[in-house]
Amino acid sequence: MTKVFKFGGALMKDATGIGRVAGIVADFSHEPLVVVVSALGKTTNALENLLRFALTGETEQLRTAFEDLKQFHSNIVSALFSDDTQSPAAAVEKEFDKLWDALQTPYADRYEAYDRVVCFGEEFSGIILESYLKNTGIAVSLLSARCLIVTDSNHTDASVNWELTGKTILSRVLPALDEKKVVLTQGFIGSDLQGRPTTLGREGSDFTAAIFASVLGADELSIWKDVPGLMNCDPKRFEQAEKLPLISYHEAIELAFYGASVIHPKTIQPLQLKNIPLKVRPFHQPDSEPSLIADDTSRDSEKHKIIVKDKQVLLSIGSRNLSFIAEGNLTGIFEAFSKNKIHINLMQHSAVSFSVCFNHDADKLKALMADLKNDYLLKYNTGLQLLTIRHYNDELIESLTTGKKIYLEQKSRVTMQLLVKDS
Numbered sequence: 562m563t564k565v566f567k568f569g570g571a572l573m574k575d576a577t578g579i580g581r582v583a584g585i586v587a588d589f590s591h592e593p594l595v596v597v598v599s600a601l602g603k604t605t606n607a608l609e610n611l612l613r614f615a616l617t618g619e620t621e622q623l624r625t626a627f628e629d630l631k632q633f634h635s636n637i638v639s640a641l642f643s644d645d646t647q648s649p650a651a652a653v654e655k656e657f658d659k660l661w662d663a664l665q666t667p668y669a670d671r672y673e674a675y676d677r678v679v680c681f682g683e684e685f686s687g688i689i690l691e692s693y694l695k696n697t698g699i700a701v702s703l704l705s706a707r708c709l710i711v712t713d714s715n716h717t718d719a720s721v722n723w724e725l726t727g728k729t730i731l732s733r734v735l736p737a738l739d740e741k742k743v744v745l746t747q748g749f750i751g752s753d754l755q756g757r758p759t760t761l762g763r764e765g766s767d768f769t770a771a772i773f774a775s776v777l778g779a780d781e782l783s784i785w786k787d788v789p790g791l792m793n794c795d796p797k798r799f800e801q802a803e804k805l806p807l808i809s810y811h812e813a814i815e816l817a818f819y820g821a822s823v824i825h826p827k828t829i830q831p832l833q834l835k836n837i838p839l840k841v842r843p844f845h846q847p848d849s850e851p852s853l854i855a856d857d858t859s860r861d862s863e864k865h866k867i868i869v870k871d872k873q874v875l876l877s878i879g880s881r882n883l884s885f886i887a888e889g890n891l892t893g894i895f896e897a898f899s900k901n902k903i904h905i906n907l908m909q910h911s912a913v914s915f916s917v918c919f920n921h922d923a924d925k926l927k928a929l930m931a932d933l934k935n936d937y938l939l940k941y942n943t944g945l946q947l948l949t950i951r952h953y954n955d956e957l958i959e960s961l962t963t964g965k966k967i968y969l970e971q972k973s974r975v976t977m978q979l980l981v982k983d984s
């Protein structure tokens with residue numbers, strides 16, 4: 562009756578959070594348990610910044626940001642370990658040295674460089690958590706996800722090689738569980754067949770946890786969150802936010818696909834295939850009822866759900882001579898998006914233009930436009946907000962769009978999407 566738990570960085574931003582994680586793990590450690598952790602606090606963002614400084618040659622900023630990140634980790638370590646003999650300080654220091662080397666090494670391409678640098682966040686958190694759990698008397702075995710999750714070489718958004726990953730997980734994890742140890746591993750990171758570091762996409766730890774749950778045939782996956790459960794909208798934005806007691810896998814896939822940040826989009830499918838329930842559990846009230854995602858559609862339409870994505874760009878791709886944008890052109894346009902690793906959030910096609918909405922990343926937008934500008938007329942708007950409403954009604958749409966300019970609108974029976982800007 563194996564359980565898989567995932568704890569994200571937001572829960573482990575300080576020593577208190579890590580202490581709480583250890584408390585929850587201890588409460589469940591009498592059963593077979595796999596614990597997946599991500600990088601502490603905002604470490605992944607910090608590592609992205611380090612890489613940017615390294616690539617642009619801003620050595621002074623690089624040094625300062627590197628020391629800040631090191632200090633952040635070392636403060637947490639000092640707060641957690643009073644006894645130096647138990648402290649992982651030396652091991653963490655060694656990883657920081659490796660990170661520094663990685664930042665100095667030239668790479669084949671920026672995506673590969675990204676994976677080499679960013680994976681350190683999870684390495685640090687794995688080491689610190691392992692020592693801390695041991696220190697609190699929990700029998701734990703840290704199995705590096707770098708050795709368990711085998712992927713292709715599509716850096717920053719790698720696809721999992723399920724066959725090899727499955728074999729590796731079974732052969733490494735089951736013996737540790739048999740020895741009554743809690744298995745600790747990291748989310749988000751893996752390696753390709755050549756052993757080079759890869760990552761599964763930002764916020765990918767949920768997906769890692771789902772891979773473990775699926776391969777092990779776990780009886781549940783729990784994602785611990787700093788909210789009361791799965792909400793119908795973001796409580797930080799909407800007063801009327803309510804907890805959802807139960808939604809179906811299908812509804813959850815839709816929500817994650819449209820950008821509900823509570824679950825990574827790839828998480829649901831492996832669980833659905835094996836009918837493994839996903840629980841979203843409140844970190845601050847571990848005993849309260851979790852939200853359940855399962856094979857049950859009975860309550861899906863009970864409440865509307867609102868998903869907001871900020872920092873959107875709308876690129877309109879027009880033909881140069883009023884000729885139609887036809888299937889042949891679309892293939893090339895999609896190839897340019899795929900090559901630049903841009904995920905499309907919404908698109909609309911008219912006779913002479915094709916409009917596409919995606920997350921604004923200045924570097925990617927520039928590279929995409931360079932690829933398309935010879936063949937097409939390009940215009941774009943930034944600073945837009947994408948609203949997706951499931952199970953909408955007119956009154957709700959009205960209240961969400963008052964005072965906003967609508968750039969694009971799409972509607973099916975269940976879902977409405979609006980690309981808007983404050984006017």
Ligand code: ASP
Pocket residue numbers: 569570599600605606682748749762763764765766767
């Ligand atoms: N640490 C990674 C990130 O922040 C993965 C995760 O948190 O799931 O994107």
Ligand code: MG
Pocket residue numbers: 569570571599600605764
């Ligand atoms: Mg994170």
